[in-house]
Amino acid sequence: MLSWVEKYRPKSLKEVAGHDKVKEKLKTWIESYLKGENPKPILLVGPPGCGKTTLAYALANDYGFEVIELNASDKRNASVIKKVVGHAATSSSIFGKKFLIILDEVDGISGKEDAGGVSELIKVIKKAKNPIILTANDAYATSIRNLLPYVEIIQLNPVHTNSVYKVLKKIAEKEGLDVDDKTLKMIAQHSAGDLRSAINDLEALALSGDLSYEAAQKLPDRKREANIFDALRVILKTTHYGIATTALMNVDETPDVIIEWIAENVPKEYEKLEEVARAFEYLSKADRYLGRVMRRQNYGFWKYATTLMTAGVALSKDEKYRKWTPYSYPKIFRLLTQTKAEREILNKILKKIGEKTHTSSKRARFDLQMLKILAKENPSIAADLVDYFEIKEDELKVLVGDKLASEILKILKEKKKLERKKKKDKEKLEKEKKKEEKAKEEQPQLIIQPKEVKEKEEIKEVEKEVKEETKEKIGEKPKVEEEKETKKEKKKEKKKKEDKGKQLTLDAFFK
Numbered sequence: 001m002l003s004w005v006e007k008y009r010p011k012s013l014k015e016v017a018g019h020d021k022v023k024e025k026l027k028t029w030i031e032s033y034l035k036g037e038n039p040k041p042i043l044l045v046g047p048p049g050c051g052k053t054t055l056a057y058a059l060a061n062d063y064g065f066e067v068i069e070l071n072a073s074d075k076r077n078a079s080v081i082k083k084v085v086g087h088a089a090t091s092s093s094i095f096g097k098k099f100l101i102i103l104d105e106v107d108g109i110s111g112k113e114d115a116g117g118v119s120e121l122i123k124v125i126k127k128a129k130n131p132i133i134l135t136a137n138d139a140y141a142t143s144i145r146n147l148l149p150y151v152e153i154i155q156l157n158p159v160h161t162n163s164v165y166k167v168l169k170k171i172a173e174k175e176g177l178d179v180d181d182k183t184l185k186m187i188a189q190h191s192a193g194d195l196r197s198a199i200n201d202l203e204a205l206a207l208s209g210d211l212s213y214e215a216a217q218k219l220p221d222r223k224r225e226a227n228i229f230d231a232l233r234v235i236l237k238t239t240h241y242g243i244a245t246t247a248l249m250n251v252d253e254t255p256d257v258i259i260e261w262i263a264e265n266v267p268k269e270y271e272k273l274e275e276v277a278r279a280f281e282y283l284s285k286a287d288r289y290l291g292r293v294m295r296r297q298n299y300g301f302w303k304y305a306t307t308l309m310t311a312g313v314a315l316s317k318d319e320k321y322r323k324w325t326p327y328s329y330p331k332i333f334r335l336l337t338q339t340k341a342e343r344e345i346l347n348k349i350l351k352k353i354g355e356k357t358h359t360s361s362k363r364a365r366f367d368l369q370m371l372k373i374l375a376k377e378n379p380s381i382a383a384d385l386v387d388y389f390e391i392k393e394d395e396l397k398v399l400v401g402d403k404l405a406s407e408i409l410k411i412l413k414e415k416k417k418l419e420r421k422k423k424k425d426k427e428k429l430e431k432e433k434k435k436e437e438k439a440k441e442e443q444p445q446l447i448i449q450p451k452e453v454k455e456k457e458e459i460k461e462v463e464k465e466v467k468e469e470t471k472e473k474i475g476e477k478p479k480v481e482e483e484k485e486t487k488k489e490k491k492k493e494k495k496k497k498e499d500k501g502k503q504l505t506l507d508a509f510f511k
């Protein structure tokens with residue numbers, strides 16, 4: 001089954017969206033050939049997916065030309081160019097047919113395999129009698145610098161969002177999709193002028209069964225991610241070292257992110273197991289260098305990593321696959337986002353363990369594993385550790401799962417209850433002990449005197465009072481008053497003695 005990109009590839013210039021001026025130029029150019037003139041070959045330069053190859057084919061179709069294509073998957077060294085292009089380009093007509101020669105991605109003609117390719121191409125161009133259209137993403141690639149004087153460069157811009165929308169609308173109608181204009185416009189906006197991506201996105205949404213506006217909003221923004229998708233396409237499609245190594249030039253991502261994109265999509269593009277295995281061999285080597293970058297903070301290792309992950313992967317395939325491959329966003333990133341909360345909780349537990357045991361998080365990770373094993377083998381000890389490390393319920397659930405967590409927490413609750421009871425009992429016991437001791441201390445005061453002693457003492461008191469009263473009656477001073485007066489007299493005598501010979505103050509004088 002054809003992908004929609006192939007199915008809806010325009011057959012005629014009329015169907016090609018946008019590029020009006022370019023279409024006119026191409027028409028004039030081919031017509032001059034038909035008039036017997038010999039204009040320079042055309043070099044169509046533009047961003048991926050804007051329609052360079054499509055324009056060339058549509059032109060050939062409109063003017064009844066047979067196409068001879070030598071694309072990027074073929075070897076394009078001197079002898080191949082001479083054999084394939086040379087013959088076709090220089091023979092005025094074969095069996096009365098007109099030929100248009102198309103050479104894709106000429107900025108990729110480089111390396112050992114393509115040795116002498118560009119210089120042979122220049123030779124062919126000089127002698128060519130048939131029209132030749134070359135395409136390139138970058139006209140200023142060093143590999144084709146020598147070619148530029150022999151071609152006419154036509155620059156293509158990304159397709160305007162409105163034109164992208166119109167193409168999508170037509171496809172949606174033909175496919176009978178239930179999709180509204182708002183959604184189609186959103187897809188067009190995301191494509192940033194890359195019609196191939198826009199059509200691929202529409203097909204992907206239709207396949208997923210979700211053609212809602214929200215789903216379109218979530219599509220990768222090609223403006224931001226265009227570069228990574230382009231780079232992927234270059235790496236996975238090309239068999240040229242030079243092209244592969246420059247694939248990441250415009251990618252605004254770090255190699256540790258890019259490697260995930262490549263790893264995700266290699267098995268989608270490569271069909272032979274040996275190719276996939278070879279590609280992953282290179283990716284794992286690249287990964288080792290990335291690890292060294294992290295460990296040693298030596299960013300010099302990045303260049304080895306990127307060469308291995310681009311050229312290594314590109315050269316792992318036997319030949320270019322001429323098929324449409326829907327590349328996708330690395331699952332690992334989605335997984336990391338999904339597990340972010342979980343990982344944060346685990347880090348919290350690691351921190352707690354690290355603080356209590358005064359160890360690094362690496363060592364704490366080991367303890368965490370032990371805790372996981374203990375949870376299954378001996379939940380009672382695990383409960384003690386959970387208590388010691390102050391691990392909370394939600395944290396424990398993430399660590400050992402809901403079921404085991406509630407079992408451990410139940411044990412912990414029982415243990416705490418027992419502990420509280422023991423503490424209470426102990427406190428009670430201590431209280432009673434103290435009470436007893438206090439009671440012992442207070443006991444003598446509380447001793448109740450025997451009745452007789454008490455009575456005797458009362459009698460003595462009464463006798464004393466009676467005596468005092470009788471003394472008063474017979475003119476004697478009561479004993480207590482007598483004692484008071486003697487004390488006063490004595491004090492006066494003492495003061496007199498002390499004041500004798502002392503100079504009196506004014507204050508004392510008045511006393």
Ligand SMILES: Nc1ncnc2c1ncn2[C@@H]1O[C@H](COP(=O)(O)OP(=O)(O)OP(=O)(O)O)[C@@H](O)[C@H]1O
Nearest residue numbers: 005008009016017048049050051052053054195196
């Ligand atoms: N201007 C356009 N109008 C309609 N369809 C287009 C247009 N441009 C691209 N497409 C669609 O995108 C697909 C890819 O386009 P094409 O191969 O021409 O792009 P390209 O510019 O040659 O890209 P690359 O540089 O990657 O080879 C086509 O098959 C077609 O379905």
